Amino acid sequence: MSVITLRVNGGxxxxxxDPSTPLLYILRNDLGLQGPRFGCGLGQxxxxxxxxxxxxxxxxxxxxxxxxxxxxxxxxxxxxxVLHPLQQAWIDEQVPQCGFCQNGQIMTAKALLDxxxxxxxxxxxxxxxxxxxxxxxxxxxxxxxxRVAEKSGKGVTA
Amino acid sequence: xxxxTKIPTHIEDLLELRNGATSRRDFLKTSGMLVVSFxxxxxxxxxxxxxxxxxAGLYPDPNFRQLxxxxxxxxDNTATFYVxxxxxxxxTGTAFRQMMSDELDIAYKSTTxxxxxxxxxVDQGGSGGSDAIQTDGWPMxxxxxxxxxxxxxxxxxxxxxxxxxxxxxxxxxxxxxxxSKRVTYGxxxxxxxxxxxxxxxxxxxxxxxAKVKAVQDLKIVGLSPQRYDIPPKxxxxxxxxxxxxxxxMVHARNVKPPVAGAKLVSIDESSVRGIPxxxxxxxxxxxxxxxxxxxxxxxxxxxxxxxxxxxxxxxxFPTSENLFSYMRSAKPTSSQAPNVVGSPDAALAGAAKVxxxxxxxxxxxxxxxxxxxxxxxxxxxxxxxxxxDMKSYGLRNGVAQFLGMPREQVRVVWMEGPQGYGRTxxxxxxxxxxxxxxxxxxxxxxxxxxQEETAWDTKGPAFTFKMRGALDAQGNLTALEYNAQSAxxxxxxxxxxxxxLIAQLMGTRRATPxxxxxxxxxxxxxxxxxxxxxxxVSLPLVWETPLRTGNLxxxxxxxxxxxxxxxxxxxAVAAKADxxxxxxxxxxxxxxxxxxxxxxRSIAVIKAAAxxxxxxxxxxxxAVGTGNILTGRGIAYTYRGQTVVAxxxxxxxxxxxxxxxxxxxxxxxxxxxxxxxEGLRRxxxxxxxxxxxxxxxxxVQFDTEKVTSVNWISHPSLTHLDTPARIDVVLVNGDPxxxxxxxxxxxxxxxxxxxxxxxxxxxxxxxxxxxxRRIPFRDARVLAALKGAGV
Numbered sequence: 001m002s003v004i005t006l007r008v009n010g011g012x013x014x015x016x017x018d019p020s021t022p023l024l025y026i027l028r029n030d031l032g033l034q035g036p037r038f039g040c041g042l043g044q045x046x047x048x049x050x051x052x053x054x055x056x057x058x059x060x061x062x063x064x065x066x067x068x069x070x071x072x073x074x075x076x077x078x079x080x081x082v083l084h085p086l087q088q089a090w091i092d093e094q095v096p097q098c099g100f101c102q103n104g105q106i107m108t109a110k111a112l113l114d115x116x117x118x119x120x121x122x123x124x125x126x127x128x129x130x131x132x133x134x135x136x137x138x139x140x141x142x143x144x145x146x147r148v149a150e151k152s153g154k155g156v157t158a
Numbered sequence: 159x160x161x162x163t164k165i166p167t168h169i170e171d172l173l174e175l176r177n178g179a180t181s182r183r184d185f186l187k188t189s190g191m192l193v194v195s196f197x198x199x200x201x202x203x204x205x206x207x208x209x210x211x212x213x214a215g216l217y218p219d220p221n222f223r224q225l226x227x228x229x230x231x232x233x234d235n236t237a238t239f240y241v242x243x244x245x246x247x248x249x250t251g252t253a254f255r256q257m258m259s260d261e262l263d264i265a266y267k268s269t270t271x272x273x274x275x276x277x278x279x280v281d282q283g284g285s286g287g288s289d290a291i292q293t294d295g296w297p298m299x300x301x302x303x304x305x306x307x308x309x310x311x312x313x314x315x316x317x318x319x320x321x322x323x324x325x326x327x328x329x330x331x332x333x334x335x336x337x338s339k340r341v342t343y344g345x346x347x348x349x350x351x352x353x354x355x356x357x358x359x360x361x362x363x364x365x366x367x368a369k370v371k372a373v374q375d376l377k378i379v380g381l382s383p384q385r386y387d388i389p390p391k392x393x394x395x396x397x398x399x400x401x402x403x404x405x406x407m408v409h410a411r412n413v414k415p416p417v418a419g420a421k422l423v424s425i426d427e428s429s430v431r432g433i434p435x436x437x438x439x440x441x442x443x444x445x446x447x448x449x450x451x452x453x454x455x456x457x458x459x460x461x462x463x464x465x466x467x468x469x470x471x472x473x474x475f476p477t478s479e480n481l482f483s484y485m486r487s488a489k490p491t492s493s494q495a496p497n498v499v500g501s502p503d504a505a506l507a508g509a510a511k512v513x514x515x516x517x518x519x520x521x522x523x524x525x526x527x528x529x530x531x532x533x534x535x536x537x538x539x540x541x542x543x544x545x546x547d548m549k550s551y552g553l554r555n556g557v558a559q560f561l562g563m564p565r566e567q568v569r570v571v572w573m574e575g576p577q578g579y580g581r582t583x584x585x586x587x588x589x590x591x592x593x594x595x596x597x598x599x600x601x602x603x604x605x606x607x608x609q610e611e612t613a614w615d616t617k618g619p620a621f622t623f624k625m626r627g628a629l630d631a632q633g634n635l636t637a638l639e640y641n642a643q644s645a646x647x648x649x650x651x652x653x654x655x656x657x658x659l660i661a662q663l664m665g666t667r668r669a670t671p672x673x674x675x676x677x678x679x680x681x682x683x684x685x686x687x688x689x690x691x692x693x694x695v696s697l698p699l700v701w702e703t704p705l706r707t708g709n710l711x712x713x714x715x716x717x718x719x720x721x722x723x724x725x726x727x728x729x730a731v732a733a734k735a736d737x738x739x740x741x742x743x744x745x746x747x748x749x750x751x752x753x754x755x756x757x758x759r760s761i762a763v764i765k766a767a768a769x770x771x772x773x774x775x776x777x778x779x780x781a782v783g784t785g786n787i788l789t790g791r792g793i794a795y796t797y798r799g800q801t802v803v804a805x806x807x808x809x810x811x812x813x814x815x816x817x818x819x820x821x822x823x824x825x826x827x828x829x830x831x832x833x834x835x836e837g838l839r840r841x842x843x844x845x846x847x848x849x850x851x852x853x854x855x856x857x858v859q860f861d862t863e864k865v866t867s868v869n870w871i872s873h874p875s876l877t878h879l880d881t882p883a884r885i886d887v888v889l890v891n892g893d894p895x896x897x898x899x900x901x902x903x904x905x906x907x908x909x910x911x912x913x914x915x916x917x918x919x920x921x922x923x924x925x926x927x928x929x930x931r932r933i934p935f936r937d938a939r940v941l942a943a944l945k946g947a948g949v
Contacts, residue, residue, distance in 0.1 A: 001434075018434070018454065021454045022454070025452075025453050025454045028401075029403075029452065029453055032403075033394070034394060034396075034397065034398065034400075034401045035394035037398070037400060037528065038400070038528060038529075038605065039527055039528050039576075039608070040608035040869060040870060041457075041607060041608055042608055042869055042870070044608075044869060044870040044871060045527065045870055047527065047528065073394065074392075074393070074394035075393070075394040075395075078393060083392075083393060087392045087393055090388070090392040091384065091388055091389055091392060094384060094385060094388060094836060094837070094840055095388075095392075096247065096388055096391050096392070097246075097247035097248060097577075097840065097841070097844045098246060098247030098527070098574070098575070098576055098577050098578065099247060099387070099388070099391035099392075099396075099574070100398070100527050100528055100574075100575065100576035100577065101527050101576075102391055102392060103394070106392060121883075124878070125878045125879050125881065126879070128878040129877050129878050129879045130877070131878065132527065132870060132875055132877065133527070134525065134526060134527035134576070134577045134848075134875060135247055135527075135577055135844050135848070136843075136844050136847030136848050136850070136851060136876055137840075137843075137844060138847065138876070138877070138878050138880075138881040139843055139847070139881050139882065139885055140840060140843070141878070142878065142881060
C-alpha cells in the first residue's frame with residue numbers, strides 16, 4: 001500500500017492503496033465518481049475513459065501510480081453549472097439509448113475536438129473508432145460531434 | 159409503507175433525480191408528507207420526511223386493482239406514475255409519461271415515472287417482447303383515464319354541477335360557464351388516496367369505468383419530448399446499478415470452470431489467503447466465487463485462486479467451424495409437424511425452375527457492453543437486490559425460489575444498466591449476489607469480467623436453413639419450402655431458476671426442459687404451395703455450458719428472416735425480376751387481410767422504403783464494375799407482431815479486401831400510433847445497426863471445450879468506422895383508415911433488427927453477383943467468396 005495524491009476535477013484526493021491498482025477502481029470506489037465505468041478492463045471499449053493532460057486515457061488499464069497530471073472525468077467537464085457543449089449536443093441530438101458507453105463517447109470526443117475543433121467526417125470516425133457502443137448509437141454520436149464542431153467553426157468555443 | 163423505504167437515501171435521491179425535477183422527494187421536502195400505500199390492507203398514515211421507518215418489513219405485491227398503485231397526485235398538482243416496466247434505453251419511460259399524462263389531462267412536465275421495482279410498482283413483467291407500448295400501454299392509459307374520471311366526479315360534487323359542464327386542462331378543472339370556479343387535481347386529492355378499485359382478470363386487462371380518449375383527442379402522444387433519462391446520463395449524475403454502494407459491502411468475483419463441463423475436484427484456499435482484504439472462497443458444486451473487501455482485491459483473488467478441475471470425458475460441443483455439419487447430421491430433439499399449404503411437392507416437380515439454397519447462422523452472443531452485475535443486501539433477514547434486470551419481477555421470484563425465501567422477503571430495486579436486449583432474462587449476477595450475500599451475511603457486489611461475460615453470457619441460437627423454391631414459366635413463385643433447424647435448449651427467458659448459470663453449476667436441473675424453438679418466416683406473401691418445417695437439435699453438453707441459449711433481441715427473428723428474405727431475393731433473381739416488384743407481386747396477389755391490416759401495411763412500407771431510397775427498377779445483380787469498390791442495394795421486408803418494416807441497404811464492397819461498408823440505410827416502419835416520433839427513430843436506428851453488427855462482425859467461436867471469442871478483439875462488434883453515412887427512417891401509417899380514433903400502438907423495440915441482415919446480403923449480391931449464405935460477412939469470408947466466384 002502507498003499514499004497517493006490524485007488531482008481530479010480541480011480537487012486533490014489522497015488515498016492509501018496498492019499503487020498498481022487501475023485508476024478506474026480508485027475513481028469509482030474511493031473517490032465516488034461514476035462517470036468512468038467498467039466495460040472490459042482491457043482498454044478495448046472506452047467506458048472508463050478520463051482525460052489526463054489533454055489525452056483520452058483508458059483508466060481501467062492505467063496503474064494509479066503512473067498518473068502524473070490532472071484527471072478530468074465526465075463529472076468535471078461542465079463549467080459553473082453549464083453543461084459542456086458536447087453534453088448539450090448529446091441532449092439536443094438525443095444520442096444515448098442505454099447510455100452506459102456514453103462516458104467514453106463524450107470524453108473521447110472532447111479530447112478529439114480539443115485537439116482538432118473542426119474534424120472531417122473521416123477524422124471523427126477514425127478518432128472515435130475504438131470507442132464502442134453496443135446500442136450502436138454511432139450515427140447520433142457522430143451527428144452530435146458535428147453539431148459542436150460546426151458551432152466551433154462559427155466562433156463558439158467548444 | 160412508502161416507496162423506497164430502507165433504500166439508502168443517497169441511492170433514493172439519485173433514483174429520483176432521473177425522473178425529473180418534480181420528484182417525490184422534492185414533494186417530501188416541500189410538503190412534509192406523503193400518503194401512499196401499495197398494500198390493500200395498509201392504513202394510510204402521514205409520513206414525515208426525515209423520520210423514515212428503518213425496521214424490517216415485508217415487501218408485498220402492489221395491488222394492480224387499486225388505482226393508488228398506479229398514480230399518485232401530489233399537493234403541488236404534479237403526478238407520479240408507477241409502472242411495472244423497465245426502460246432498456248429506448249425511452250419507454252418517457253412514452254409512458256406521455257400516454258398517461260394525456261389520459262389524465264396533466265402537463266407532461268408535471269409528471270414523473272417510477273419503473274420496475276418490485277415492492278413499489280405493479281408487476282407488469284418488466285421488459286421483453288417489445289410489449290411495453292403495445293400491451294402494457296393500454297392498462298396505463300385506462301388507469302390514467304380512470305383517475306381523470308374520478309377527479310372530475312370530485313369536482314362535480316364540489317361545484318354541484320354535472321361532470322359534462324366541467325372542463326379540464328393541465329390538471330385544472332373549471333366550470334365551463336364560470337371559469338372562476340376552478341380547482342386543481344392537487345387541491346382535490348393531493349397527498350391522499352383515491353381508494354378506487356379497478357377491475358380486470360389480469361394486469362393487462364386492468365381498467366376502471368372510464369374509456370380512453372380517441373386518438374384525435376390526444377395532445378401529448380405524437381409529440382417528441384426529450385427523454386428525461388438522458389441529461390443525467392450525459393452529466394455523470396445518474397446512479398446506475400453498477401454504482402450501488404452499501405455500508406459493509408464486499409466485492410465478489412466468480413471463478414469459472416476453465417473448460418465447459420469441467421467438474422470441480424478441489425480448491426486450494428491457501429493460494430489466496432495472503433491477498434489483502436481476502437474474506438472467503440464460496441463454493442457449492444461447480445460454482446466458485448471469491449469475496450474480498452475491495453474490488454481490485456477480488457479480481458486478483460479470482461485470478462490467483464488455485465482450483466483443480468476435471469475435464470469432461472467427452473467433448474462438450476463440436477468446434478464452431480464444424481457446428482453446421484454437426485447440426486445437419488444431428489437427430490432432432492424436437493420437430494414441429496410441417497405446416498403445408500397446397501401441394502408443394504407437385505408444384506416443385508412441375509416447376510419451370512427450382513432453386514435450392516442453404517443458409518447458416520452461428521451462435522451470436524449478447525456481449526453486453528458491461529458484464530453482468532448486481533448488488534444484494536441481506537439486512538434484516540430479507541433480500542434486496544439492486545439490479546439492472548429488465549425482468550426485475552422474474553428475478554425476484556427466481557431468487558426467492560433459489561434461496562428458499564418467501565417472495566415477500568425478496569425485492570428487486572431496478573436501476574439502469576447496459577444494453578438490455580434479453581441478457582438479464584437469465585440474470586446470473588442477480589442470483590449470485592443474493593446467494594453470496596446470504597452466505598456471508600453482508601451486502602455483496604458482484605461483477606463479471608469481460609472474458610467471462612463474452613464467453614458465458616446467453617447466446618442467440620445457431621441456425622441452419624434449407625430452402626427450395628419453384629418458378630413457373632412466367633416467373634411466378636409457385637412453391638416455397640422452408641426448413642429451419644436451431645441449436646437450442648431450455649431457452650425460456652424469465653429468470654427461471656434452472657436457466658441461470660449459478661443454479662446449473664450447483665447441479666440444479668429441470669427434469670423436463672423446454673424444447674427450444676426455431677422460428678418461421680413472418681411475411682404476407684401469397685405463395686400457393688408451401689411447406690414450413692422446424693426442428694431443434696442439441697449439442698452434447700446442455701447444462702453448465704457457455705453455449706446456453708437465451709433471448710437475444712428479437713429472438714430468432716434476424717436468423718429466420720436472413721434465410722427467408724435472402725431466398726425471396728434468390729427467387730427474384732431466378733425470375734429476372736426487380737426485388738421490390740417481385741415482393742409487391744407476392745403481396746398484392748390477394749386482397750385478404752388480417753384484423754391489423756398487415757397486408758395493406760406491408761405494401762405501404764415497401765412502397766415507402768423504395769420511394770425514400772430512390773429505388774430504380776431492375777433485376778439483380780447490377781453489372782459488376784471494374785473498380786475496386788462495387789456498389790449495390792438490397793431490400794428486405796418482414797413484420798413482428800403487428801409492426802411491419804421494410805429496409806434497404808446500400809453497400810460498398812471492396813473487391814481487393816472483401817470489406818463491406820453499408821453506406822446508406824433506409825427503413826420504412828409502421829408500428830401504428832406513434833407515441834414519440836424522435837424517440838422511435840433512434841430506437842429504429844439502434845435496432846438496424848445492432849443487426850448490422852450481427853451481419854458484419856459477430857460470431858461466437860469455440861474449440862471443442864471452450865469459447866475462444868472472449869473480448870472485443872476476438873469478438874469484434876460494429877464500430878464508428880462501420881457507421882452508415884446516411885440513415886433515413888420513414889414512419890409510415892399504412893392503416894386503410896389512418897385517422898380512425900382507435901388506431902392501436904404496436905411495439906417497436908425489435909422489428910427493425912429483423913430484416914437487416916437479409917437486406918445487406920441482398921445488397922452484396924446486387925453489387926457483386928455473389929450470394930453470401932453464412933454470416934457474419936467478415937472481410938476474409940467475403941474476399942474468399944469473391945475470389946471463388948472470380949469477381
